[in-house]
Amino acid sequence: MADVKKHDTPMVDDLKSGPWPSFADDIEQKGLNGKQACLDLLGQLELSYKHKETHWKHGGIVGVFGYGGGVIGRYSDSPEQFPAIAHFHTVRVNQPASKFYTSAFLRKLCEIWDHRGSGMTNFHGSTGDMVLLGTTTDQLEPIFFDLTHQMGADLGGSGSNLRTPSCCVGKARCEWACIDTQDICYNLTMTYQDELHRPAFPYKFKFKVSGCPNDCVAAIARSDCAIIGTWRDDIRIDQEAVKAYVGGELKPNAGAHSDRDWGPFDIQKEVIDLCPANCMWMEDGELKIDNRECTRCMHCINVMPEALRPGTDTGATILVGAKAPILEGAQLATLAIPFIKLNKDDDYENLKDFVDKCWDWWMEEGKNRERFGELIQRQSLQEFIRRAELKPIPQMVKEPRSNPYVFWSEDEVPGGWKRDVKEFRARHAA
Amino acid sequence: MDNTNIAELLAKPYDPELAEKLYDPKKPMENRITDIGPPHYEQFFPPIIKKNYGKWKSHEIIQPGVIKYVSETGDVCYAVRCGSARLITTDTIREICEIADKYCEGYVRWTTRNNVEFHVTDEETLKALLDDLKGRKYPGGSYKFPVGGTGAGITNIVHTQGWVHCHTPAIDASGVVKAVMDELFDYFGSHKLPAQVRIALACCLNMCGAVHCSDIAILGIHRKPPLVEDERITGVCEIPLAVAACPLGAIKPATVEINGEKKKTVRVNENRCMFCGNCYTMCPAMPLADGEGDGIAILVGGKISNRLSAPKFSKLVIPYIPNEPPRWPSAVKAVKNILEKYAEGANKYERVGEWAERIGWERFFEVCDIPFTEKSIDDYRLAYDTYRTTTQFKWTVHTD
Ligand code: HEM
Ligand code: HEM
Ligand code: SF4
Ligand code: SF4
Ligand code: SF4
Ligand code: SF4
Numbered sequence: 001m002a003d004v005k006k007h008d009t010p011m012v013d014d015l016k017s018g019p020w021p022s023f024a025d026d027i028e029q030k031g032l033n034g035k036q037a038c039l040d041l042l043g044q045l046e047l048s049y050k051h052k053e054t055h056w057k058h059g060g061i062v063g064v065f066g067y068g069g070g071v072i073g074r075y076s077d078s079p080e081q082f083p084a085i086a087h088f089h090t091v092r093v094n095q096p097a098s099k100f101y102t103s104a105f106l107r108k109l110c111e112i113w114d115h116r117g118s119g120m121t122n123f124h125g126s127t128g129d130m131v132l133l134g135t136t137t138d139q140l141e142p143i144f145f146d147l148t149h150q151m152g153a154d155l156g157g158s159g160s161n162l163r164t165p166s167c168c169v170g171k172a173r174c175e176w177a178c179i180d181t182q183d184i185c186y187n188l189t190m191t192y193q194d195e196l197h198r199p200a201f202p203y204k205f206k207f208k209v210s211g212c213p214n215d216c217v218a219a220i221a222r223s224d225c226a227i228i229g230t231w232r233d234d235i236r237i238d239q240e241a242v243k244a245y246v247g248g249e250l251k252p253n254a255g256a257h258s259d260r261d262w263g264p265f266d267i268q269k270e271v272i273d274l275c276p277a278n279c280m281w282m283e284d285g286e287l288k289i290d291n292r293e294c295t296r297c298m299h300c301i302n303v304m305p306e307a308l309r310p311g312t313d314t315g316a317t318i319l320v321g322a323k324a325p326i327l328e329g330a331q332l333a334t335l336a337i338p339f340i341k342l343n344k345d346d347d348y349e350n351l352k353d354f355v356d357k358c359w360d361w362w363m364e365e366g367k368n369r370e371r372f373g374e375l376i377q378r379q380s381l382q383e384f385i386r387r388a389e390l391k392p393i394p395q396m397v398k399e400p401r402s403n404p405y406v407f408w409s410e411d412e413v414p415g416g417w418k419r420d421v422k423e424f425r426a427r428h429a430a
Numbered sequence: 431m432d433n434t435n436i437a438e439l440l441a442k443p444y445d446p447e448l449a450e451k452l453y454d455p456k457k458p459m460e461n462r463i464t465d466i467g468p469p470h471y472e473q474f475f476p477p478i479i480k481k482n483y484g485k486w487k488s489h490e491i492i493q494p495g496v497i498k499y500v501s502e503t504g505d506v507c508y509a510v511r512c513g514s515a516r517l518i519t520t521d522t523i524r525e526i527c528e529i530a531d532k533y534c535e536g537y538v539r540w541t542t543r544n545n546v547e548f549h550v551t552d553e554e555t556l557k558a559l560l561d562d563l564k565g566r567k568y569p570g571g572s573y574k575f576p577v578g579g580t581g582a583g584i585t586n587i588v589h590t591q592g593w594v595h596c597h598t599p600a601i602d603a604s605g606v607v608k609a610v611m612d613e614l615f616d617y618f619g620s621h622k623l624p625a626q627v628r629i630a631l632a633c634c635l636n637m638c639g640a641v642h643c644s645d646i647a648i649l650g651i652h653r654k655p656p657l658v659e660d661e662r663i664t665g666v667c668e669i670p671l672a673v674a675a676c677p678l679g680a681i682k683p684a685t686v687e688i689n690g691e692k693k694k695t696v697r698v699n700e701n702r703c704m705f706c707g708n709c710y711t712m713c714p715a716m717p718l719a720d721g722e723g724d725g726i727a728i729l730v731g732g733k734i735s736n737r738l739s740a741p742k743f744s745k746l747v748i749p750y751i752p753n754e755p756p757r758w759p760s761a762v763k764a765v766k767n768i769l770e771k772y773a774e775g776a777n778k779y780e781r782v783g784e785w786a787e788r789i790g791w792e793r794f795f796e797v798c799d800i801p802f803t804e805k806s807i808d809d810y811r812l813a814y815d816t817y818r819t820t821t822q823f824k825w826t827v828h829t830d
Contacts (some may be wrong), residue, residue, distance in 0.1 A: 011756040015605055016570025018612030023515040023567035023604045030519040038519065043670065048602065049469035049755035052721035056597045058714035065458040074595060090595065094468035099540040101474050104440040106538070110527075112442040119520045123540055126588065126639050133517075133595055141458075143451035148463035149452060152436035164468075168542070171484040172475060173499055173509065181485070182471045193465035213736035217542050220741050221643040221734050230446060253779075256489040256581030259622040262778050270778065276738055299437035299737050299779070306488050327677040327708060329811050332643070332741055334510035373527035 001124045004036050007043030011050070011281030014238055030119050037134055038116035040082035041228030047078065062089055062137050064144040068199040069154030075199075087136040088118070091143055092129040092156035094189065094196075099124065105151065112146045128166030129156035129208065139395075154193075160369075161199040165189050167209035168216040176301065178314035185209045187348055201359075202366035202375075212310060213298050219333070220321075222413050225355065226319040226374040232367045233312035234291040234299070243269075254301050271300050294390035305369050310397040315341045318351070320358065320384075321373025331373045334381065336388065338395050354388060361387040436469050452619070468481035470628050476537035476549045478507045486525050494619050495577035496556070506656030509547050512575035512587050513618060517594060517604050525566070525574065541706040543628075544585045564734060572670045578619035582626055584769075585618070587611060589631040589639040591652075598707055598725035599633035599755055607631055608646070609757040609766055617769070624776035624785070626770035627769060628734075635706050641787070643732040645782040646765055648745040654723035655703040660686050660695040669694055675712035678702050726751040726761045730768055731783030745797070749805035764800075771798045789824075796826040802811050 006028070024042065031038030044055050049362040060073040072090040079086035093109075099307035109130070113119060118134030125131040135143065147153040154165035165188050168174070170181030187205050191197065195205075208219035211229040244250045245265060251258065252265045265285070272280045278301065279293035287307070289300075301308045316339060319333035342348055358372065361384070366375050378386045385392050394400075411416045480502040489499045491739040492508075498509045514522075526546060527826045530538040533555055539547040550556050566574040570741035578757075587610065590596070592603030612630065617623060631646040634652070639649035663669070673696060680702035684694050696716075698709075709716045728751070732744030751761045768771065768782075775797060776785035786794040795802045808816045823829075 010606075013570075014756045016568065016572065016609050018571075018608070019573055020608055020611035020618075021513060021515040021518075021577065021609060022568050022572040024571055025570040025572060026515065026519050026522050026826065027517075029569065030521050033521065035519075045593055045602070045605075048604070052724065052753040052755065053598050053719045054593045054597060056593075056595065058710070059596045065462070066464055074597070088595070096469050096474050097471040099475070100471060100479070101538055101540075102440070103530045103536040103538070104437075104473060105469070105474065106523050106527050108440055108444055110523050111446075114520050115444075115446045118798065121518060122516055122519055122591075123514070124516075126590065141453050145449035145453050146444075148444070148466060149448060149461075151464065154440050154464075154466050154467050154468060166542075169539075171486070171550045172479050173486060173507070175486040175488060175499075177484070181814065186468070186471060190467045192480075193467055196467075197465060215734050215741075217734060218640045218643065218734045220736070222640045226491065237514070251490065252496075253581070255621070255805055257583070257621055258491070259494070259620045261584075261669065274738060274779065276432040296483055297736050297738055302737060303779070305490075311606065323631075324640075324642055326706060330642040332744055334741070342828075370510055385726070389583075 003271075004031060004034060004039055006039050006048060009042050011044040014047045015338050017109050018281055027120060030296060035119045036084040038288050040084040041088075041118070041120065041134070044076060044078060044082045047081075055086075064139060064140050066157070067197045068154060069158040069197060072158055076135075080192075083136070085118070088134040089137065089140065091117075091132040091135065092125060092127075092158055092164070093128050093132060093147060094154050094156040095124060095128050095165050097167050097185040097189075098172055100126075100172070103396065105322065108151055109153075112143065112150070116143050117145070123154075127156070127163050129164050130346070142147070151260065155197065157196045157204075158198045160201050160203050161197070162192050162195040162201070162276045162363060163203070163204050163206045164196070165209070166217055168211050170209075170211040174211060175305070176229075176298070176310055177210055178231055178310055179209070179227070179307035179316050180344060181229070183344055184227060184342060184348060184351075187344075188352075191352065201362070202362060203369045203371050205354060205359075205362075205372060205380050213296055213317075214302070219322075221267075221322050221332055222324075223322055223333065224320060225358070226322060227316045227351070228319065229310075229314060230296050230317045231314045232339055233313040235289055235294065235311060236247065236309040237287055237289070238307050239286050242304065243285070245304050250304075250306050254305050271303050273301060287300075315339050318354065323371045323373050325393040328334045328374050328377060331377070334373070336384075336390060338393070356386045435570050438475065443539045456750070458628075465744045466697075476507075476535060477539075478505060478549065478551050481505065482507070486791065491621070493582060494621055495580055495669045496560070497580060506551060508550050508553075509557070510550070510559060510563070510577060511541065511579045512546045512548070513573075513579060514540075514544055514546050514575070515604065515608070516586070516589065522574065529562065529575075533562070539548060540580075541586075543588050545586050546575065559722045569602045575590055576618060576827050579716065581621040582623045583619070583621050584614050584623070584629060585625050588612070588629055588639045588641075588644075592632050592633040597720075598635065598636065598710060600652045600719065601648075601726055603631055603633045605756055606648060606726075606758050606761065607757075609762050612701070613762045613766055614769065623769075623773050625779050625781050627772070627782060629765070636711070640734070641732075642743055643734045643741060643791070644744050645730065645733065646760065646768060647732065648765065649727045649729060651722065651750070652705040652707055652718040652720065652724050653750070654718060654720045655680075655698050656699040656707075656709050656718045656813050657704065658698065659715040659717075660688060660693060660698055663695050663713065663715040664693065666715050669696060672696050672709060672713040677708065678704060678758070679707065681709060701736040726758070728761070728764055728768070731781075731786045733781050733783055738779065738783050739787075741779075744783075745786075745791070746806055747800055747802060768798055768800075789825075792828055793823050796828070802828060
């Protein structure tokens with residue numbers, strides 16, 4: 001066993017018991033196998049458990065030549081006690097779309113990281129990157145050279161730039177994917193490499209791509225530009241399979257409720273009555289859907305996956321401006337484009353056109369650290385519609401406004417706003 | 431470089447000295463490869479996935495954690511989903527590789543919520559894989575790869591960095607997640623809830639995880655205004671930036687005298703502070719962290735999926751629970767209580783937020799036996815949208 005020093009960590013050790021995978025145990029084992037940084041990390045964590053305060057300093061600016069992001073500087077505030085983690089920077093590595101890997105790729109990454117870093121990782125960060133936790137400044141360039149030369153990998157985004165785009169598992173495994181999430185994600189990532197690596201935006205910008213309105217990557221809540229698959233023709237129905245659900249031969253919701261007795265499946269109660277659009281009914285033993293009224297919530301499809309499938313005229317709904325609460329309060333993304341065909345063959349030109357218009361406006365008008373959604377709030381949805389050259393449609397709002405404070409512009413009013421008060425007074429005594 | 435085929439690159443052994451040979455600090459552009467982006471995803475697809483891309487027809491969760499996919503081609507694929515701590519070492523990743531090599535032709539995948547997924551194509555391998563996974567434990571007894579996270583249960587907790595790596599947290603992340611998942615472990619490997627319940631944790635108001643739209647959100651909060659280091663502030667940040675950082679205008683420029691010398695600094699109107707920490711993000715000389723003041727807020731009822739009702743934000747129901755490392759018993763108890771009350775009361779398919787809206791939030795507080803305090807009443811922007819403007823309400827303990 002290598003010459004390493006384990007700190008006294010009674011509280012952290014307590015987290016080794018219990019059934020859920022223990023990060024503390026994993027890290028300790030790695031430490032005992034020769035990584036002092038792992039043991040120092042647990043030592044510092046114990047200190048945090050004692051003080052109930054973090055022991056990391058406000059990060060410094062570090063990075064690799066030519067890039068303005070991808071590395072987050074981190075320093076311990078107790079380096080004498082924990083010298084192996086005195087410098088403990090994070091490297092964000094751009095994940096392959098939808099996070100499939102080969103063991104050959106992962107093993108090589110492990111070798112790099114054991115050689116040049118702490119051996120600790122986040123698989124994955126909340127934006128999607130492979131996060132390598134803990135290295136020193138002098139290792140950053142070698143890590144970058146190792147990644148690019150020996151693995152064909154690159155860094156992800158951080159800072160006021162495009163963040164690493166991410167997508168759901170999509171067509172790789174899911175029958176509901178209405179768009180090619182991986183290809184769109186990869187295409188956007190490659191098209192906007194410059195924006196990803198060199199901060200030039202007012203603040204961060206995220207793309208997330210989900211194949212259907214179930215939105216497994218949380219695009220609607222977490223991305224400045226959410227691309228969510230949908231369809232505009234009819235839900236495909238297999239009436240035989242519907243009968244099999246009604247007859248109890250098929251398990252509702254693909255077996256998602258298997259450990260509780262909810263009674264026999266009741267299509268009226270569990271599907272038709274719950275449909276938010278009230279657009280389904282049974283007729284002569286067949287399930288009918290008024291597709292024009294359907295809002296594509298996915299419920300009926302989720303409940304009866306063997307019987308119902310999204311339509312085949314597929315595309316995406318684009319929503320913009322989601323963000324966490326800092327600063328103006330949380331925002332969900334707002335509907336911008338109800339339906340857009342996404343075509344691999346034209347390189348998603350129509351989508352990128354839209355993105356470019358959004359970015360032009362934001363880079364011109366956005367204040368420092370103003371997210372795209374906040375700009376829309378500050379300058380209005382109308383201004384966004386004008387700048388993105390969209391058509392105002394009722395789908396963009398939940399309901400029309402209830403106040404009459406409309407900003408009419410001069411050219412909308414006959415005769416304009418230039419008036420002569422004398423003429424006015426000629427008609428009306430003061 | 432040809433980014434579409436890196437198999438050759440990966441076939442070569444790692445050369446630990448190559449980077450030092452290629453990188454010359456005096457000529458930083460020499461030998462530099464940039465902007466190649468991520469490796470193309472397709473080369474990492476297992477053959478069954480590659481062959482059936484876009485052809486999947488249907489799926490069934492045959493047991494918690496095991497999803498069977500059937501393709502139009504007749505092919506079948508089983509995905510086995512395992513929990514993971516997210517914060518994992520290269521040793522655990524190597525073990526994942528070993529499993530992938532043994533059962534899955536060397537392929538593996540991670541989900542959005544930090545679960546690991548193994549793909550197999552026949553039932554015999556599936557059984558062998560499941561048996562193998564069950565037997566793998568860390569020395570302290572925790573499972574390395576618990577199978578579950580599907581259907582009407584609990585999946586992995588999306589979380590952030592906490593005291594393991596960040597400078598602004600009010601709470602730890604990995605420790606709280608471990609404590610909560612140990613307690614809710616049974617729900618990870620079963621389908622007995624009314625619908626899926628997504629739990630998320632963020633260790634400060636920056637919310638690097640998507641906690642603002644989770645069924646149950648665990649959020650780290652500060653409760654003491656920032657300290658101001660007058661001696662240091664001008665050295666580490668620009669005063670106007672610190673002033674502009676505050677969304678409530680609580681920070682004003684000021685001048686103080688230190689050792690007879692006038693120094694520029696700032697003052698905080700403490701009664702205006704909402705403890706968001708944005709000042710500290712912008713200025714290292716304004717720390718907020720405080721062992722006694724910091725702790726957890728619980729928000730519930732958010733969702734992301736568009737299924738049935740629209741996506742919604744989580745709502746603040748418990749404003750503060752103290753930090754109690756290493757196992758945060760009060761927070762764990764609060765989460766479990768809400769989960770169990772929901773499991774008893776909700777209809778099939780109903781998410782936590784849909785349940786709370788159906789029974790009414792006043793009833794939610796009553797059923798969960800959570801004291802309602804003024805802290806749950808909004809007083810930030812757009813607060814008025816949350817006030818009740820109808821005579822319709824329910825009689826609960828609050829009106830007695
Ligand atoms: C004003 C808002 C935010 C600020 C100031 C902020 C700041 C930070 C900081 C300082 C870290 C470094 C933690 C470390 O040292 O490892 C971090 C990590 C991270 N943040 Fe944020 N963050 C913000 C919001 C968000 C949001 C909304 C997301 C995603 C939706 C996000 C995604 C991430 C990711 C992926 C990481 C890497 C580690 C992880 O996954 O936890 N951040 N953030
Ligand atoms: C063919 C069916 C489905 C497939 C292949 C699928 C796939 C996935 C995967 C792989 C994840 C990540 C899971 C994890 O990390 O634990 C996920 C998460 C998620 N799924 Fe699905 N899913 C399906 C059905 C559904 C259904 C029926 C719903 C909603 C009713 C849904 C909504 C979500 C949501 C909201 C998330 C969480 C996103 C997040 O917060 O990160 N999915 N899905
Ligand atoms: S978002 Fe839709 S298409 Fe993508 S994995 Fe989830 S259910 Fe499937
Ligand atoms: S997708 Fe939703 S809205 Fe459309 S028919 Fe099904 S349940 Fe109704
Ligand atoms: S949520 Fe806050 S404390 Fe946690 S990692 Fe993000 S910025 Fe750091
Ligand atoms: S914590 Fe937030 S509200 Fe308080 S002073 Fe700092 S920026 Fe202002």
